[in-house]
Amino acid sequence: SANPVAPHGPPAMTKSGTQNGAWWTLSSAMMMMLVCGTVYAFGEFSSVFKEEDGYNLSQTKVQLLALAANFGNYSVLDAGVIISLLGTTAAMAYGCVLACSGYLLLWWCVAFENGELPFWCLAVFCFLYGHGCGSIDNGCITELVADFPDHRGNVVGCMKAYYGLASATIAIVYYAIFSPVKTSFLLFLGIYSAVMGLLFVPLVHRTRGKVEEPKDIVSRKFRLLTFGLLGFAILFCLVNVLSPFIDQLPGRGRVVWIPVLLLVCAGIASMFQLARPAPGAQPNLEFQLQDTPGEVTLVRPAPGGGRPTPRDTTGVGMLCELDFWLLMLVLTAAQGAGLMFMNNSGQILPALAGHAGKGRVTSYVAVISVFNSLGRLAYGNGSEAVKARVSRPSFLVVSLVVLTCCYTLLYFLGEPMLWPAAVLVGVGYGGLWGVQPVIVTELFGPTDFGFKYACSNVAALMGSFCFGTLLAGGQFDRVATERGESPFCYAPECFDVAFGVAAACGVPAIGVGVWLWSRTRWVYDQLGAEQE
Numbered sequence: 001s002a003n004p005v006a007p008h009g010p011p012a013m014t015k016s017g018t019q020n021g022a023w024w025t026l027s028s029a030m031m032m033m034l035v036c037g038t039v040y041a042f043g044e045f046s047s048v049f050k051e052e053d054g055y056n057l058s059q060t061k062v063q064l065l066a067l068a069a070n071f072g073n074y075s076v077l078d079a080g081v082i083i084s085l086l087g088t089t090a091a092m093a094y095g096c097v098l099a100c101s102g103y104l105l106l107w108w109c110v111a112f113e114n115g116e117l118p119f120w121c122l123a124v125f126c127f128l129y130g131h132g133c134g135s136i137d138n139g140c141i142t143e144l145v146a147d148f149p150d151h152r153g154n155v156v157g158c159m160k161a162y163y164g165l166a167s168a169t170i171a172i173v174y175y176a177i178f179s180p181v182k183t184s185f186l187l188f189l190g191i192y193s194a195v196m197g198l199l200f201v202p203l204v205h206r207t208r209g210k211v212e213e214p215k216d217i218v219s220r221k222f223r224l225l226t227f228g229l230l231g232f233a234i235l236f237c238l239v240n241v242l243s244p245f246i247d248q249l250p251g252r253g254r255v256v257w258i259p260v261l262l263l264v265c266a267g268i269a270s271m272f273q274l275a276r277p278a279p280g281a282q283p284n285l286e287f288q289l290q291d292t293p294g295e296v297t298l299v300r301p302a303p304g305g306g307r308p309t310p311r312d313t314t315g316v317g318m319l320c321e322l323d324f325w326l327l328m329l330v331l332t333a334a335q336g337a338g339l340m341f342m343n344n345s346g347q348i349l350p351a352l353a354g355h356a357g358k359g360r361v362t363s364y365v366a367v368i369s370v371f372n373s374l375g376r377l378a379y380g381n382g383s384e385a386v387k388a389r390v391s392r393p394s395f396l397v398v399s400l401v402v403l404t405c406c407y408t409l410l411y412f413l414g415e416p417m418l419w420p421a422a423v424l425v426g427v428g429y430g431g432l433w434g435v436q437p438v439i440v441t442e443l444f445g446p447t448d449f450g451f452k453y454a455c456s457n458v459a460a461l462m463g464s465f466c467f468g469t470l471l472a473g474g475q476f477d478r479v480a481t482e483r484g485e486s487p488f489c490y491a492p493e494c495f496d497v498a499f500g501v502a503a504a505c506g507v508p509a510i511g512v513g514v515w516l517w518s519r520t521r522w523v524y525d526q527l528g529a530e531q532e
Contacts, residue, residue, distance in 0.1 A: 037166015072130030083450030095135030096197025102129025157380010240366030312445025336463020338429025371426025404506030
């Protein structure tokens, strides 16, 4: 029978009815994270809305569609409520339905109503698929931080890294099967979202439960998964950098893209090997089994009989905590600075280079994407390795320092910092997602975690709007108009004010981050003592 769900929070720490069920859940959730990551694939199909015989949208309106998708992705408070009331798999199913509906409706708009529907309809459909992606992410992360309570950094780092690589995975599907027809690609995204939900939501519902293997074996498996994701990142970086040359081969390079796709599919399928029992493994005896009617609950003994977590508030209670608002200020500044660069990278490179540089834009974006994923891997797994000695909020301060230094150097040096900035912003921004969900549960407890995680995601939306849309977008349009180059802009002043403001905002944000670290040291002191 399905495992029960704890009221007002993540799943109860129950034993799975399937051997190594937690690993089946992890592998299934990673398959659904491929759906979440399609929110980053907007650039792969957005040009269909600019065709003259269709909707013929301006670049500004296309960016508004992207903003609608991001708004849906980051504003998932309803998914948090669904998790609290109905459980994580309900949120996953809800997300798959929304993502499928959004993509299929966009396909219908282009295939059968091309140029006929009002702009607001397109925006609503983009919001739907973005909201679906965010809801799936919320359900998966909430489930897995409960299933791997002693390896939260590992599981979040790996899940978020795969999330970052999902758009590159889907891009390979496009190049191998659909290129250059983008309308059919929208149909594929809709069907894919539905199929992933139908296959893997029931599997998660059946297999979810607390991991039972010893800690050393769980850590070893996460190391294998980390190396596998690292290999994926290197592969995707290479094929994206070489894509302009591959596309020049006969059949638009399908002789290369199809084997690469098969290799990727084999790698993804191999994740389910993690569910195989390790030779000679014994159950984790640190947990006591307590039989209750209808379930087997795993209870971790806390030192002195205290609670397993130093602080555990409700979702509403978290909103009354000063530490939450300090965390939101730090995340808004850091994620806003990162998203400003990532969302405008296709314009930053030609602006600082002084020319279009079309051949380098694809490679530039690919480098940012890869280091974004590597940052998530490094922060998630690194913070887990040193969690007994270093509190996770200190990793937020590290990201702020990296981003602030990067923007300062960009402001003063300009073009020579282009490629180093791609690495620094990718790692600095990506690393935030490797620790953010874990920080939320460690500072405020597992109760109503889905709602709490959804609240913390609002910081990314606010930061993206303030830094990316208002600051960078406004300056770019103003300078481009003054230079007579609109809608393009080929001069450093197109972004220099945005760089300077981001660097200036980083300084007080670092101070707030240090304040948060100081205020929450007691939490991590207790967690560290428990580990020892």
